[in-house]
Amino acid sequence: MNKIVSVIVPAYNEENRIKSTLLALKEIDHIQHIYVIDDGSTDSTYISASSVSDVNVVRQPLNKGKGQALYEGLRLALNNSDIIVFADADLQESAKDVEKLIFPILENKADVTIAKFPSAKRKGGFGFVKKLAREGVYINTGVKIDTVLSGQRAFKREVLEQINYSYTGYGVELGMTIDILNKGYNIMEVDVNMYHNETGRDLSGFIHRGKQFWQILMVLVPKTITTKLKRR
Numbered sequence: 001m002n003k004i005v006s007v008i009v010p011a012y013n014e015e016n017r018i019k020s021t022l023l024a025l026k027e028i029d030h031i032q033h034i035y036v037i038d039d040g041s042t043d044s045t046y047i048s049a050s051s052v053s054d055v056n057v058v059r060q061p062l063n064k065g066k067g068q069a070l071y072e073g074l075r076l077a078l079n080n081s082d083i084i085v086f087a088d089a090d091l092q093e094s095a096k097d098v099e100k101l102i103f104p105i106l107e108n109k110a111d112v113t114i115a116k117f118p119s120a121k122r123k124g125g126f127g128f129v130k131k132l133a134r135e136g137v138y139i140n141t142g143v144k145i146d147t148v149l150s151g152q153r154a155f156k157r158e159v160l161e162q163i164n165y166s167y168t169g170y171g172v173e174l175g176m177t178i179d180i181l182n183k184g185y186n187i188m189e190v191d192v193n194m195y196h197n198e199t200g201r202d203l204s205g206f207i208h209r210g211k212q213f214w215q216i217l218m219v220l221v222p223k224t225i226t227t228k229l230k231r232r
Contacts, residue, residue, distance in 0.1 A: 005102060006033040006081040008073030010066050011089035015044040017197070022052040024095035025087065030102050035076050036089070037069040045089070066151075067172035071165050078157060085154045090197040097192040101154040110188035111159050112180055114145070115152035117194055129212045133174050136220040140227045141181040147189050149173055149212075159185050170212040171219035178223055 007025055011018050018036070025034055035056045036049045040063030049057045058072060070086060077084050083105050087098055101113040133148040151173060162183055167175035180187060 003030075003082040003106060004033070004080060005031045005083045005085065006035065006077040007031055007085040007087050007098065008070060008077055009034065009036045009049075009087050009089050010039055010069035010073065011036055011041065011045050011049065012039045012063060012066075012069075013041045013043045013045060014089040015041070015048045017090040017092050018045055019048045019052060020092040021087070021089055021095045022049060022055055024091070024093050025098060026052070026054070027096060028099045028102075030099065030106070031085075033077065033081065035073045037073045039063050039065070039069040065169040067168040070172060074160060074165070078160060082157055083154060084157060084160060086151055088151045088196055091152070091194055092196075094192075094194040094196075097194050098152065098154075100190050100192050101152065104188050104190065105154055105156055111156050111185040112187045113154045113190050114147045114177075114187060115150050115192045115194055116147045116189045117150065117192060117196075129209050129216065132213065132220070133216055136174060136216070136224070137177055137181070140178045140220075140223050143181050143187075145177065145187065145189065148177055149216075152192070152194060159183075167219060169215040171215040174216050175219045175223070 009021065022034060025031060033056065035058065038046045038049065038057060038059045040060050046057060046059045049055060056076065060069065060072065083102060085098055085101060087095055101115055104110040104113050130149060134145065137148050138144055159180060163176055163179040
């Protein structure tokens with residue numbers, strides 16, 4: 001039986017990149033549905049996404065964060081999909097490598113795949129956020145994963161039907177990863193040649209990573225407390 005594959009693309013102020021991302025996704029034969037959730041953009045993201053044919057674009061009037069955008073996409077995709085992919089709006093032509101995330105699931109080699117990007121071309125932060133996320137996953141699951149914060153993922157539908165949808169902002173990938181591993185599902189990290197808009201060591205970059213650190217910490221603290229109580 002052919003599997004129905006859907007891609008959810010959360011987008012916020014990506015008018016210059018989203019069209020090329022969607023066109024690259026449309027070139028992947030295995031994908032049947034693409035859902036763009038415009039998360040309250042203040043630019044022309046909605047117009048740019050809507051200009052691509054056969055793409056379902058939903059406009060949220062207010063910016064509610066990446067987590068809520070993904071959940072809105074899942075509300076639309078879960079009923080008619082066997083495999084669901086998360087893809088960021090700023091991948092541009094490199095979105096074609098989403099195909100590499102789909103194959104291991106089609107071949108039943110993994111329940112979930114996560115994209116492992118090449119090394120960044122520019123200096124970003126100092127690794128605190130990534131280290132916090134990796135250590136948080138290990139403490140709560142006993143599993144070591146490098147790509148905890150990667151937003152490019154593919155899932156069997158049954159996995160997404162079994163996890164918590166209460167995570168917000170930048171904590172969504174981390175929270176979902178911990179839940180997935182603790183339920184016994186298999187995650188495979190897949191090398192890809194994707195790229196996206198990188199943050200640098202400037203004020204906006206540090207503000208961005210500060211938000212990431214805080215929102216990730218807010219997911220980890222209650223989970224870690226619960227994990228330690230269970231182990232007593």
